Amino acid sequence: MRVLLASPESGVWTSRKHIPLGLGYLAAVLREAGHPVAIYDAAVEDEPLEEVVRRGKFELLGITAPTPLIKDAWNMAKEGKRLGMITVLGGPHLTLMPEESVGEDHPEVDYVVKGEAEESIIELMDALEGRRPMETVHGLYWRKDGQIKINPPAGLVANLDSIPYPAHDLFKINRYTNLQPLTDGLDKNARAFTIMTSRGCPYKCTYCSKPITGDTWRARTVDNVLGEWRWLVRDLKATEIGLTDDIWNLKLDRAKELCRRIAAEGLNTVPWVTVHGMKVNHADAELFHLMKAAGCKRVGFGVESGDPLILRNVIKKSQSMDMVRNAFKWSREAGLQTMGFFIFGMPHENEETMEKTIQFALELDPDLANFMLATPYPGTEMYDVIQKYGNIFANEWEDYAIHSDHARFSMPDYDADMVVKKWKEAYRRFYLYRPKRVWQKVSHKSFWTELPATVSNAKRFFVPEKAPQVTAADIQHPAA
Ligand code: B12
Numbered sequence: 223m224r225v226l227l228a229s230p231e232s233g234v235w236t237s238r239k240h241i242p243l244g245l246g247y248l249a250a251v252l253r254e255a256g257h258p259v260a261i262y263d264a265a266v267e268d269e270p271l272e273e274v275v276r277r278g279k280f281e282l283l284g285i286t287a288p289t290p291l292i293k294d295a296w297n298m299a300k301e302g303k304r305l306g307m308i309t310v311l312g313g314p315h316l317t318l319m320p321e322e323s324v325g326e327d328h329p330e331v332d333y334v335v336k337g338e339a340e341e342s343i344i345e346l347m348d349a350l351e352g353r354r355p356m357e358t359v360h361g362l363y364w365r366k367d368g369q370i371k372i373n374p375p376a377g378l379v380a381n382l383d384s385i386p387y388p389a390h391d392l393f394k395i396n397r398y399t400n401l402q403p404l405t406d407g408l409d410k411n412a413r414a415f416t417i418m419t420s421r422g423c424p425y426k427c428t429y430c431s432k433p434i435t436g437d438t439w440r441a442r443t444v445d446n447v448l449g450e451w452r453w454l455v456r457d458l459k460a461t462e463i464g465l466t467d468d469i470w471n472l473k474l475d476r477a478k479e480l481c482r483r484i485a486a487e488g489l490n491t492v493p494w495v496t497v498h499g500m501k502v503n504h505a506d507a508e509l510f511h512l513m514k515a516a517g518c519k520r521v522g523f524g525v526e527s528g529d530p531l532i533l534r535n536v537i538k539k540s541q542s543m544d545m546v547r548n549a550f551k552w553s554r555e556a557g558l559q560t561m562g563f564f565i566f567g568m569p570h571e572n573e574e575t576m577e578k579t580i581q582f583a584l585e586l587d588p589d590l591a592n593f594m595l596a597t598p599y600p601g602t603e604m605y606d607v608i609q610k611y612g613n614i615f616a617n618e619w620e621d622y623a624i625h626s627d628h629a630r631f632s633m634p635d636y637d638a639d640m641v642v643k644k645w646k647e648a649y650r651r652f653y654l655y656r657p658k659r660v661w662q663k664v665s666h667k668s669f670w671t672e673l674p675a676t677v678s679n680a681k682r683f684f685v686p687e688k689a690p691q692v693t694a695a696d697i698q699h700p701a702a
Pocket residue numbers: 232234235240241242243244245247248283284285286287288289290291310311312313314315317318335337338339340343418422429430431432434435466467468497498599600622623624625
């Protein structure tokens with residue numbers, strides 16, 4: 223059966239385009255099992271789905287979706303059905319809410335796979351081609367005789383070395399942008415690949431979608447990672463590589479060994495970045511020097527808050543502010559650029575705690591500061607707390623986007639308007655009110671080449687506006 227794996231176009235994340243790595247993994251296992259497979263990422267395609275499907279005679283459409291894109295995924299499935307295809311959904315949102323998409327509202331979806339799907343997708347192909355009963359496909363949610371059927375769950379892939387490298391060669395890689403255009407300017411023809419050296423994370427930050435990532439940290443061996451790195455650098459001519467692990471540096475020795483080997487093999491000619499934060503409490507000065515020697519250009523840290531109590535008791539980040547300070551200091555000393563992620567508006571936050579976050583951002587002064595609004599994704603501890611004691615304003619799944627001010631919530635003693643005010647203020651005070659920053663921005667070529675986007679972002683963050691009002695009807699008080 224000919225398979226097309228697809229990702230809907232994102233209206234949520236338009237500033238840059240990253241490869242959907244999960245589809246790369248699925249394509250690799252399908253290819254290995256002998257199934258003809260291609261990847262259609264609507265964010266970079268110039269042909270409509272219909273044309274690609276007809277030309278490639280694809281029979282099965284497998285669609286991925288995080289929460290804010292689930293509606294786009296349903297629409298894509300409708301198109302697939304119209305073209306006579308079998309439709310399968312998987313990915314982050316489906317791992318959290320699998321039943322929703324096989325319910326009666328979604329006849330366009332034939333199958334949903336919950337969780338990591340390298341094994342399940344092959345089992346599903348076997349079932350569809352009559353080699354095993356559908357009931358035995360792990361992690362599958364489907365309909366039979368008008369009833370939703372839930373099969374036994376799929377486990378996490380225990381040995382990550384046992385799965386093939388993602389089918390990086392199937393991505394139209396020069397249509398993706400570089401990984402962090404905000405700092406480097408937007409290179410629309412970068413050959414920027416991402417790589418995941420481990421999966422899962424033992425920490426339990428309350429805003430994190432833990433059911434997606436899993437608590438068990440599973441690491442690929444350094445040899446296995448190096449094989450993929452070599453392929454990216456030598457054969458696929460990567461111009462940038464991004465580590466997207468949840469926590470690639472959990473085992474410090476392994477992280478150091480990986481850096482040493484990258485440098486020793488001369489693979490350090492291609493710059494790399496840690497797309498998401500690395501954890502500050504699993505680092506020391508030597509690690510950053512080794513990263514630099516291995517070609518790392520920029521390192522990101524989940525700083526989250528400048529208020530120690532919010533950090534410890536609300537976010538449950540398991541790190542101290544001094545650990546954050548050290549990580550920034552060490553990375554700068556090693557010659558790395560720095561990036562900090564900050565969250566505004568966790569439950570129990572107020573003007574004072576958010577002011578401390580702004581102050582901390584100014585003190586750390588990373589090359590790039592990313593201020594995000596706390597967003598209660600389903601499956602997070604934060605979501606459960608707000609469901610219990612407050613009220614979520616978001617009406618639609620597409621409202622669950624970190625950089626939009628829709629997915630706000632109310633809690634007793636929580637001022638949602640203040641949260642948006644401080645969040646926008648953070649951007650202004652960090653980027654606009656400091657001459658050094660303004661100069662950095664306007665002296666960069668992309669400021670001028672990307673002027674329309676620059677102006678629209680500036681309007682969003684830098685022009686003070688009246689935040690939407692919260693009415694008493696929006697606020698649901700906790701049960702006694
Ligand atoms: C790298 C990354 C990004 C990158 C690249 C995204 C991309 N193009 O893939 C960037 C920075 C752009 C990004 C943006 C966002 N991200 Co992000 N991101 C990640 C991260 C760290 C890694 C993703 C990854 O490569 N995983 C590795 C692969 C192997 O896993 P996977 O994609 O889940 O695929 C497996 C299964 O899900 C399944 N599967 C996946 N697709 C399909 C399809 C079918 C048909 C089937 C059967 C199975 C299946 O099989 C795959 C193999 O096992 C994850 C955390 C994580 N550990 O996954 C967060 C994560 C996915 N992101 C998250 C969020 C919230 C976002 C944003 C919504 C944030 C925002 N701005 O509002 C945006 C959404 C943008 C978008 N269009 O996708 C949340 C998702 C929460 C949710 N409820 O959906 C996560 C889980 C982080 C977290 N821990 O909370 N992200």
